[in-house]
Amino acid sequence: MNLRQNNPTDYDLVKQYIDGNHECIDTLINRHKDRIYTYIYLIVKNHQLTEDIFQDTFIKVIRSLRLGKYQDNGKFLAWVLRIAHNLIIDHFRREKQSNTFSKDDYELDIFNSNKYCEGNCEDELIRDQIHDDIRELVQELPDDQREVVILRHYKGLSFKDIAEHTDVSINTALGRMRYALINMRKIIEERNMTLTFH
Known part of the structure; x- marks a missing residue:
């Protein structure tokens, strides 16, 4: 089989990883890490927590690939984001149960929804809506x-x-990203957006 070696697709990399080429998972992680990290951080607003959930996400990704639980539909990134999202929900649930959650109660309500955890056909629609x-x-x-x-x-x-x-300097770029996240959260709060269907 002539795989696209110079610019392999996610599908190629997943297949090669399952076939025993463990370097392919590093390529997949590097390809998507920025988008996944930013997605998690936008929700949890804490770098250490983002790091933890990011690591847990790829531990679960690797485990799922090894167990053959991933069915390729050309949307590897969407699948990883769904895993990350469910881990975020799990985290908020644990915080709520231990009564140590932050003041952002509305955030817990947004992301503490059973609808996300059903694993049904609504997941993809919800994810697409969130991205929009x-x-x-x-x-x-x-x-x-x-x-x-x-x-x-x-x-x-x-x-x-x-x-x-x-x-610009790296510090300026970082500052702009920080203010962008603050502004996006402000808009979410002002409009009472839930980033999901009602």
């Missing part, structure tokens, strides 16, 4: 913040690359 909502939020950001979010979240550039691309 996030894209709309990004469009409302000031130009400099929107540019950083797009370059980081959708193009997968490092902050070093973003700094060079936009001709």
Whole structure:
């Protein structure tokens, strides 16, 4: 079989990993890590917690691949994001049960929904809706913040690359991303958005 060695698809990499090429999982993680990390951080707003959930996500991804639980439908990233999202919900549930959750009660209500955990056909519709909502939020950001979010979240550039691309310091690029996330959360709160279906 002639796999696309120079630019293998996610499907190629998953298949090679399952067939025993363990380096392929590193390629998959590196390909999607920025978008997955940003997605988790946008919800939990804590770098250490984001790191923990990010690590747990890929532990679960690797375990699921080894157990043959992944059916490729051309949407590997969507599948990983769903795993991350369910782990975020699990975290908020545990915090709620131990009564140590943050003041952002509305956030717990948003992401503590049984609908996300059903594992049914609604999952993909919900995920698509969330992505549409996030894209709309990004469009409302000031130009400099929107540019950083797009370059980081959708193009997968490092902050070093973003700094060079936009001709600013890395600290400025990081600051713009931070303000972008703050502004997006502010819009979510002002409009009482839940990033899900009612």
